[in-house]
Amino acid sequence: MVELLEGRYFKTFIAVLEEKSFSRAADRLGYVQSTVTTHVKLLEGLCNQKLFHRVARGVIPTEAGLKLEKYANQYIHLGNCIQEEMSDLDQARGTVSLRVQESFFLTRMTELIQFFKDEHPLIKLRIESGFNQNIIDKVLDHGVDFGIVPRDPQRHEILFYPLVQEKLIFVASNQLSQEVESDGLHVLNNQTLISFGTSCLYHSQSSKVLEEEGILTADALELPSLEMIKQSVKQGIGFAMIPEVSVKEELESGEFKSLQLNAELSSLHGLIVNKDRELSYAAKLFKNAVLDYYSVKPATL
8 A cells, every 4th residue: 555655645635634625625735626536536545445525515524534634644744854854954944833722822932933933944833723622632643743732631642841830810800800809709600701612721620610619600601812802801791711921911900800719720831742753853943942942931930
């Protein structure tokens, strides 16, 4: 089978998987659609498995297609590593991919990214946002070089490098905070818990803490960005648990306040990588830059 495989087949397969469409994959790759169809059929013949189901608005992967994703990513990555290693190493080049929570990137990484880009202008960074579990899944499937997650996944397939201990707090509008201060935490029973959604570790942590405090919120509001959560809190729509550093300016300016609960909350963010992943020269440089950057920072910022 190996002698019949070509890297372009895997690139086509991944494009179809991500675009969920043969036609969009063709546009992305600069092929005619028949070429995409041919590549997928050749892969299906080699695997002796159907890789996609056709649905109303495109295609979705079969169970075999989902299993193949990991190996397709590894095949493409290996080819990229060879190309980069054979390039002139006097000036590193290549692409490094990272998936990280938006809140961590905004509050902890922009300075590091600027420094790295200045030091290695020919290395491209591809940064995606995500939450704890889908970051882990992407690393396991070799979809990215690295992930940054809010706690150690404790998976034997993953290496975890601690970066920074993050203090977490509940925040609310000034009016709601005053009500809690005067009447007690039971006021929150009638309020909305705002979060990134059930896929976010912060959501499960906050729900557990509230349950321990005997608080059952009226409902939940899921929002996709840190800024949307902060604006909703300011408007008094509800309250949220987020990293303290991400609302430092708002707390100092008095735009909203921290709610005082009994629990001390924190999360240990760390860099993760699939232990079986062959890191390119560019990825090794990025990993070293990340670990060096956080090693000179205090344990809790």
